[in-house]
């Protein structure tokens with residue numbers, strides 16, 4: 001299986017985040033990509049290629065122009081305002097009774113308008129890295145569509161599945177899976193399935209396709225009553241309008257291990273079998289791992305191999321896109337276990 005990765009992704013290097021109610025060292029660090037890349041090489045998974053640059057058009061097919069313009073110009077604006085902090089945190093949002101429109105002009109108002117949490121700092125190279133990550137996703141999609149590959153791995157960092165049409169959050173700034181899905185549809189695909197196996201619900205991906213039948217969104221994740229993103233990912237969210245029935249969520253209890261998880265996965269696989277997508281995109285987070293520092297599922301490393309083996313049995317052209325996973329020492333092993341399990345099933 002080929003891996004697509006750009007060293008530009010490493011330029012987003014957050015120092016801190018806000019979590020557990022305080023400023024803490026960031027967990028979404030460049031070392032995550034470095035360890036996965038090393039393991040891909042050490043285990044001989046396959047060729048590693050750099051992404052093509054697909055430009056801004058595929059981004060505009062998913063994200064709002066004002067959001068893209070804001071992110072593109074943010075750091076220069078931050079400096080022009082005389083801000084000295086090396087990474088910017090939102091701290092005020094247009095929640096209930098407040099208005100997102102007319103858009104404020106103040107930089108802090110704009111930061112809040114275009115974000116969902118305070119845990120995702122924006123630095124000088126964040127958006128450049130996010131675009132490289134999205135290009136990795138698009139290049140992997142093109143490899144499977146045109147390149148004679150039945151599967152491919154996009155080593156995406158920063159991740160994407162929390163990012164909505166016009167907001168960043170959960171360490172995500174562009175929705176890599178949504179961008180790749182929309183690109184495949186624009187290239188002639190009729191149906192795309194996105195299976196999100198990250199520990200956290202992919203709220204951004206769900207919202208982007210919620211009213212559409214051409215993208216089936218399936219997500220297995222920690223119950224949002226007890227886990228981030230807290231406000232989406234419940235079982236009763238099944239799509240709306242023409243998209244009714246094309247979203248399915250399996251919120252699972254904290255402490256879930258492979259035995260329980262694999263039962264929910266079987267249900268998701270049945271939906272995939274019925275839907276018969278032209279392509280399967282897997283939002284591949286490894287934060288279901290028992291040693292993950294911010295998560296509370298109980299996967300062992302061998303369970304990631306089982307996950308890959310099960311997905312292979314679907315017999316679909318498959319694009320894997322990396323999402324979360326913060327137990328850095330085991331991240332490479334756990335990620336390549338999925339990919340190798342898929343390849344050798």
Ligand SMILES: NCCCCCC(=O)NO
Nearest residue numbers: 019119170198200228324
């Ligand atoms: N700081 C709150 C937790 C952010 C979740 C990031 C993630 O792994 N999402 O899949």
Ligand SMILES: [Zn+2]
Nearest residue numbers: 198199200324
């Ligand atoms: Zn996650």
